[in-house]
Amino acid sequence: MGFPIWPKPWVKILAPRIGYLPLLVPHIKPHFSSTLPPGIDTVWFDYKGLPLKWYIPTGILFDLLCSEPERPWNLTVHFRGYPGNILIPCEGEDSVKWSFINSLKEAAYIINGNCKSVMNMSQPDQVELWRSVINGNLEAYIRVSSKLKLGTVGDEYAADLYSSSFNSRQSIGDTDSTGQVKTGRVPVRLYVWSVNEDFDDLEDAPQIDSWDKISYVNRPVEIHGEEGKCFTLHDAVKSLLPEYFPYKSLNNEESSREEDKNEEKVPSENLSEHVESCYPSDDAEVKLVRIQGIEPKLEIPFSWVVNNMVNPEHFLHLCVCLKLPQVKIPSDT
Amino acid sequence: MDVLSCDGTLSSGDFRLAACAFMEKWKSVMSASPPWSWVPCPKQPWGASHDVEGYLSLENIILRSIEEEHDELSCPQKEETSCSEKAEPIDIATLVQSNCSKVRYYDLHIIYSASYRVPVLFFRAYYSDGEPLGFNEIEKDLPAHSVKALLDSKWTFITQEEHPYLNRPWFKLHPCGTSEWMKLLFHVDVALAKNGVAIELYLLSWLSVVGQVVGLRIPLEMLNQL
Numbered sequence: 001m002g003f004p005i006w007p008k009p010w011v012k013i014l015a016p017r018i019g020y021l022p023l024l025v026p027h028i029k030p031h032f033s034s035t036l037p038p039g040i041d042t043v044w045f046d047y048k049g050l051p052l053k054w055y056i057p058t059g060i061l062f063d064l065l066c067s068e069p070e071r072p073w074n075l076t077v078h079f080r081g082y083p084g085n086i087l088i089p090c091e092g093e094d095s096v097k098w099s100f101i102n103s104l105k106e107a108a109y110i111i112n113g114n115c116k117s118v119m120n121m122s123q124p125d126q127v128e129l130w131r132s133v134i135n136g137n138l139e140a141y142i143r144v145s146s147k148l149k150l151g152t153v154g155d156e157y158a159a160d161l162y163s164s165s166f167n168s169r170q171s172i173g174d175t176d177s178t179g180q181v182k183t184g185r186v187p188v189r190l191y192v193w194s195v196n197e198d199f200d201d202l203e204d205a206p207q208i209d210s211w212d213k214i215s216y217v218n219r220p221v222e223i224h225g226e227e228g229k230c231f232t233l234h235d236a237v238k239s240l241l242p243e244y245f246p247y248k249s250l251n252n253e254e255s256s257r258e259e260d261k262n263e264e265k266v267p268s269e270n271l272s273e274h275v276e277s278c279y280p281s282d283d284a285e286v287k288l289v290r291i292q293g294i295e296p297k298l299e300i301p302f303s304w305v306v307n308n309m310v311n312p313e314h315f316l317h318l319c320v321c322l323k324l325p326q327v328k329i330p331s332d333t
Numbered sequence: 334m335d336v337l338s339c340d341g342t343l344s345s346g347d348f349r350l351a352a353c354a355f356m357e358k359w360k361s362v363m364s365a366s367p368p369w370s371w372v373p374c375p376k377q378p379w380g381a382s383h384d385v386e387g388y389l390s391l392e393n394i395i396l397r398s399i400e401e402e403h404d405e406l407s408c409p410q411k412e413e414t415s416c417s418e419k420a421e422p423i424d425i426a427t428l429v430q431s432n433c434s435k436v437r438y439y440d441l442h443i444i445y446s447a448s449y450r451v452p453v454l455f456f457r458a459y460y461s462d463g464e465p466l467g468f469n470e471i472e473k474d475l476p477a478h479s480v481k482a483l484l485d486s487k488w489t490f491i492t493q494e495e496h497p498y499l500n501r502p503w504f505k506l507h508p509c510g511t512s513e514w515m516k517l518l519f520h521v522d523v524a525l526a527k528n529g530v531a532i533e534l535y536l537l538s539w540l541s542v543v544g545q546v547v548g549l550r551i552p553l554e555m556l557n558q559l
Contacts, residue, residue, distance in 0.1 A: 053495075084465075088493050088502045102492060105509050106448050115509050187448070192378040211500055215378055218448050240379050322378055 012072060016136055017059025017292065018311055020096045021045050021052060023134055028077055042082040044090070045075045050209060051083045054090050055099045060317045063290050064191055064214060067205035067321070086211070097130050100313050107187040107314035108150055110220045117148045133312045141312060150314050185220040186306050187315045190240050192216065194322045195287070202288075205321070218315070223302065233305050234298035237289060237320065244284050244322060288321035341516030342450035347532050351452075352389050352443070355536040362554045367391060372442075374498050388498065389443035389536075394549070395436055436461060437474060441549065443536070444497055451511040452536060454543050455496055455503045468493065471504065476548050491546075506546055515539060 011031040013024055025043045045052045047065050052075070056064075062073055082089070090096070101118070108115040121129070125144050132140035192215045199205050208214060221236045238245040289295060292309045310316045343351065356369050373387040442455040458466040458474070468491075496503040518538055541551045 055495075085501065088495065098492070102494075102507065105507075109509060110448050114513070119509070190379060194378065217379060217497065219379055220448060243378070320378075 015058050017057065017062070018136075019058050019134065020100075021054045021058055021061075022090050022096050023093065025092070032077070032079070036079055039080070041079040042090075044078050044082050044087060046078065047073070047075050048207065048209070050211070051086050053087060053211070054096065055088060057311055057317065059293060060191065060319065063293055063319045064193060065208055067288070068201070068203040069293070093134075100130065100133065101126070103313040103315060104148075106218065108148065110185045110187040111150050111314070117150070121148070145312070184223050186223060186236075186302070188219055188221050188236070188240065189315045189317045190217055190219050191317070191319045192241070192322055193319070194324050196324055198323055199287075221302070231302050232298065233289070233296060233300045233302050236302045236305075237286070237298065237318070240318070241286070241320065241322070244286055284325060285323050286320060287323050288319075290319040290321075291316065341512035341514070341519070343452075343532070343535055344450070345445050345447065347535070348445040348452060349387075350532050351535045354532065355540075356389070358537065358555060362552060367393065369443075372498075386498075388445070390440070391442075392440040394439045394441065437466060437470070439474075439547070441547070442496070442503070443540075446508055449508040449511060451508050451515065452539055453508045453511075454506045454547070456505070456547060457503045468504070474548065476545065506543060511539070511543075514542065518542070 011028060013027055015021075015024055022043065029041070029043070044054070047061075050065070052061055052065075062069070066073065088095075088099075105115040105118045108118045125147065128140060129144040131137070132144060193208060193213065194215070195206050197206060219240055221239055223231050223236075289298065291305065296305065296309075306316055352371060356371065359366075360368050369389050369391045371387055372390045437458050437460060439456055439458050443452050444455055445451075446453045458471050460466070491504055492507055493502055493504050495501065515535075515538070537551070537555060540549070544551055
């Protein structure tokens with residue numbers, strides 16, 4: 001990442017996707033300390049003039065604001081003039097930690113119907129969990145987070161995927177140990193970026209210059225398991241954005257066949273064409289679905305997506321680009 | 334009368350019904366006070382066409398700190414630009430020092446949380462010139478029991494988060510325990526526990542507890558209906 005500032009023009013840092021920008025400050029500040037005027041520093045970042053919301057994970061900010069990935073991602077770091085009218089105050093690592101813990105509590109509530117497991121965490125466990133997140137220590141994270149009993153739905157099916165081919169078209173329901181089809185709530189944070197003009201290449205996508213252009217919400221996805229059917233990412237996105245999926249009556253088999261037909265014609269990398277061909281609409285269309293920096297196929301089992309692409313606070317961050325119809329204003333002529 | 338199950342939560346549709354009932358009751362009992370209003374929100378991408386998203390709003394409420402409650406001086410209206418004592422006019426030079434400058438205005442919003450399936454109280458505070466109050470200033474307005482709770486659990490009780498619709502920093506009372514104490518509240522009443530909770534009573538019961546945190550008292554006439 002580059003941080004343009006005079007006289008030392010930039011510093012390059014490798015930032016974890018699942019981290020938060022304020023956690024980089026201890027690495028950045030020494031680089032600029034000799035150029036800073038005396039006074040209290042309140043550090044914040046911007047990208048092309050847009051203040052970055054520190055409580056959104058770094059990777060999600062990148063996915064939202066760089067539709068065509070920009071590497072290195074050139075950010076500007078500020079030490080004064082904190083835009084408190086836009087950003088929640090950040091008092092260093094402590095603020096980030098508690099923002100994370102509150103998100104974890106919310107996820108626990110969505111999954112289990114209460115957040116007692118998080119509320120009752122011992123102090124050492126809380127410290128170790130947070131340390132594991134900021135240090136990227138997966139082993140320590142798994143060790144502590146497993147105590148929270150936040151196992152998601154469909155674990156058995158997800159486990160099967162490791163031993164079976166991903167291309168298999170079997171539709172298997174998410175079942176528990178008794179063979180019953182599972183239902184459940186999955187914590188999803190949905191970010192919707194709406195555009196009016198069409199684009200074929202991501203590099204032609206319009207620049208987001210205001211947070212007003214992005215709608216985001218914590219919205220649980222209700223998984224309704226049916227015997228013999230797999231709840232897919234397509235089903236999840238459809239449940240979150242019902243207005244943008246005209247084929248509401250399609251069941252999984254038909255949907256799967258439809259996708260098979262399209263797949264013959266469409267290269268798997270070109271998601272925007274894939275989505276467009278699957279879900280045509282005169283009014284609006286889903287241009288892009290991005291999770292953890294990649295654009296997955298929508299027929300992937302949702303349980304696999306959740307188990308493999310969820311953030312450490314147990315939210316699945318789902319970025320969607322919608323092309324909305326342009327409002328035509330009648331002219332006087 | 335529509336009824337809820339007794340798990341302490343409610344659906345988004347029930348929240349809308351409860352909000353309408355609450356506004357009506359507030360207006361009929363509290364006719365002299367500012368009314369709660371429903372603020373409809375622009376259609377969000379995730380809303381189905383029949384969904385009506387929005388929240389309850391009560392704005393420009395004056396709350397005073399405990400010391401100020403004993404002062405004779407008061408500034409009840411936001412529009413007033415000067416204050417007068419009964420005995421003699423105040424020199425303009427001393428007006429800056431008067432308690433008039435201490436008057437704080439609060440905006441309260443009740444917003445439905447899809448995650449917790451309960452209402453959440455969001456609030457912000459500002460002086461008459463529009464300058465926002467920081468958390469330290471707001472703390473001075475809170476009742477003693479709220480301040481104690483804050484000291485016990487700074488980050489889990491009141492947090493500063495983005496307003497879900499306005500996308501600006503607001504304070505909120507964290508809802509993680511709401512369904513539990515709402516369930517307890519309704520189980521106290523055997524009839525309610527047996528027959529289900531009337532949707533119309535949900536927000537009134539909820540605010541009778543939550544309102545105390547920020548010093549908003551529900552009049553007895555309203556609670557008599559419970």
